[in-house]
Amino acid sequence: MVKFSSLVSLHLLCSGQDVGTILHLVHNLIHDEEEEEDKRMQHVGEQGHMALLGHSLAAYISVLDRERLRKLTTRILSDTTLWLCRLFRYENGSAYFHEDERDGLVKVCRLVINARYEEYASEGYSVLSSRQPVIYQSASGRPGLGQHLCSQLGLPLSSLCTVPCNTIFGSQHQMDVALLDKLIKEDVEAGKLPLLLIANAGTPGAGHTDKLARLKDLCDQYSMWLHVEGVNLATLALGQVTSAIMAASRSDSMTLTPGQWLGLPAVTAVTLYRHEDPAMSLAAGLTSSQPVAKLRALPLWLSLQYLGHSGIVQKIRHATALVILTFYLSVLINHSIDLGEELLQLVPTSGLDVVELEDEGTCVRFSPLLTAAVLGTQEENVEDLMEKLSELVPVMCSTMCLRQDFKEETHRRSPSLRYIEELSWPGLGAVRYEPQAEGIDESRRKQELEKINSELLRKLQDLDTDIIFSTGPEFGTEEDCIFVGMVTEDVDVSELVNTVAALGRDIEESGRLLENMTEVVRKGILEAELQLQQANEEKLIEEGMLRQLPLVGSVLNWFSPFQSSIKGRTFNLAAGSLDSTETTYSTKAQPGRPSLQESPTSSSKKQPGRSLVPQTEL
Incomplete structure (x- = not known):
């Protein structure tokens, strides 16, 4: 149905x-x-319902008469802008509300192009050829952001300059200010126009903040626009703000994501900016004369009123307190995909995420400013997370220490046991048992590999041990392998390798025995068929045609018994040979009954080749 x-x-x-x-x-x-139920589903409280109500009200308000609509939307937009500027210490700013978090930066870039190229409004992109604009971004910035800007602005990728981060002094995720200064000078000498710098107050991967004060001074020196984005901008609403974050209030624009910070569903992002020319803001798309466009601020307008200043500060302070509780969690841990996923399953409200960083590799990230309000994370959840982490990290560390020993023992102990290099596997390692078979084709060899290793995996999983054996990652590239999971420091790697190799040899030898037995049986059957055919021919010649007829033969054998010289055969399974049944009949003769040899119908009952009883039963 x-x-x-x-x-x-x-x-x-x-x-x-x-x-x-x-x-x-x-x-x-x-x-x-x-x-499957999503355990990380957003926690929607009353403030979330208020935001959702805003979307319904926006649709209703949009059908009001034009004058009433204009007055209402102007009030909503001005109130929301004023509250946000005061909350996040951005005085005398304007606000642009947008669904796509990147859209605010795109509009800001258009504003700066209009401001720096006087004839851009009339001549268009042709004026950019005289002095190519350059947009600078950090190597630790949001992936794909620069490419998106160039695509939306119609600029070549050569207009994008990625600035490396510090590698000797300071954080490895902070923009190298000295190198940026050098790159700007080179671009100026080449006749290019330094247009805009994108800085981070909390990089997407590691949450680090650039040296915003120094970057602002450098931008002022070259008449560049400074745009700041990042989760740490949320702390501007707190009473005490670090000097590193406080410098963001001097920027020319910054993008905020209050929906994530406050747990508000379907609330727009906001870009705050400072510019004195409303006409250029209108040309860049940062402002609109359409009242309906101003209704984007309505859900946030309702939510901010519902929470109030103290409620907003309390939510952000709660998230920052969770960060303090998990200070040691900020240490980046390599090869931690499984660790992050396991922690997330154990504590789903923690909001843990797994990220890829260029230098550190796969890391576990905990960013409560992004997730705490959405998931409803509490202190007890973080304490639970730390407890689980304290149990898992030692196991992971011991596993990392024993990986090389496992590799060396595998190479040393058994020629049939091959170590498989799988860098993404967080466990002890991976091996494949490869039988030393010669003279077989590739297809047969692959079947042998699959059969032996699947049986080996089953036997290992049946062992009474805490070690987990599996087929590896779901989207792994290696096949027919046994992946060994994480182990504790007291595991004897040599004994483990010996166990795997010994089980593999047993399976291989059992398979060879079965294969040889199968071949012996096959050859014995073929030989028996030939001997049966030969015996039937000899019987026909020796006894004649009449004795082969069912009724006539029985009567003839009764009146004139015939002793056939043709002997029966039995198949000796152990020796793999066909033997005579004469010994069998002579030793099996039962006392008190005539021997088969003395029976008047012995000629008809003792048919050649009619027995395939294994000789081993005698």
Whole structure:
């Protein structure tokens, strides 16, 4: 039977549906039983419901008469802008509300181009050829952001300059200010125009903040626009702010994401900026004369009023307190994909994430400013997280220390046991048992590998041990391997390798024995068939045609018994040979009954080749 939801997906029903039916359909789509429940679903409190209400009200308000709509939207926009500027210490700023977090920066770049190229409004992109604009970004910045800007602005990728981070002094995730100064000078000498610098108050990967004060001074020196983004901008709302973050208030623009910080669903991002010419802001798309566009601020306007100043500060302070509780968690741990996923399963409200960093590799990231308000993370959740982490990290460290020993022992102990290099595997390592078979084709060899290693994995999983053996990552490149999971420091690696190799040899030898036995049986059957055919021919010649007829033969054998010279055969499974049954009949003769050899019908009962009883039973 076709479900109603499937029916609607196939085609629109001829008759309309009532509201209750449609809402029931939406409910089923949201709570689909076939989908796995997302344990990280956003926690929607009353402030979240207020934000959702804002979207419904925006649709209702948009149908008001034009004058009333203009007054209402102007009030909403001005109130929200004023509150945000005061909350985040950005005096005399304007606000642009946008769905895509990158859209504010795109509009800011257009504003700066309009300001720096006087004839841009009339001549367009042709004026950029005289002095190519350059946008500078950090190597630790948001991935793909620079490429997106060039695409939206119609600029070549040569207009994008990625500035490396410090590698000797300071953080490895902070922009190298001295090198940036050098790059700007080179661009100026080459006839280019330094246009805009994108700095970070909390890099996407590690959460580090650039030296914003020095970067602002450098931008002022070269008449560049400074744009700041990052999660740490949320702390500007607190009573005490570090000097590194406080310098963001001097920037020319910055992008905020209050929806993430405050746990507000479907709330727009906001770009605060300072510029004195409203006409250029209008040309860049930062302001709009359409009242409906101003309604984007309505959900945030309602939510800010609901939370109030103290409620907003309390949520951000709560998230920063969680960061302090997990100070040691900021240490980046290599090869931690499984660790991050396991911690997330154990403590789903922690909001842990796994990120890839250029120098450190795969790391576990904990950023409560981004997730705490959304997931409802509390101090007890973080304490639980730290407890689980304290249990898992020692195991992971001991595993990393024993990886090389496991590799060397595998190479040393068994020629059939091959170590597989899988750098992304967080466990002890991976091995493959390869039988030393010669003279077989590739297809047969692959079948042998699959058969032996699958049986070896099953036997290892049946062992009474805390070590986990598996087939490895779901999207791994290696096949027919046994992946050894994390181990404690007391594991004897040599004994472990010997166990794996010994089980592999047992499986290989058992397979060889079965294969040889199968070949012996096959050859014995072929030989038996030949001897049966030969015996039947000899019997026909020796006894004649009449004795082969069922009734006539029995009567003839009764009146005139015939002793056949043809002997029966039995298949000796152990020796793999065909033997005579004469000994069998002579030793099996039962006392008190005539021997088979003395029976008047012995000629007919003792047919050649009729027995395949294994000789081993005698």
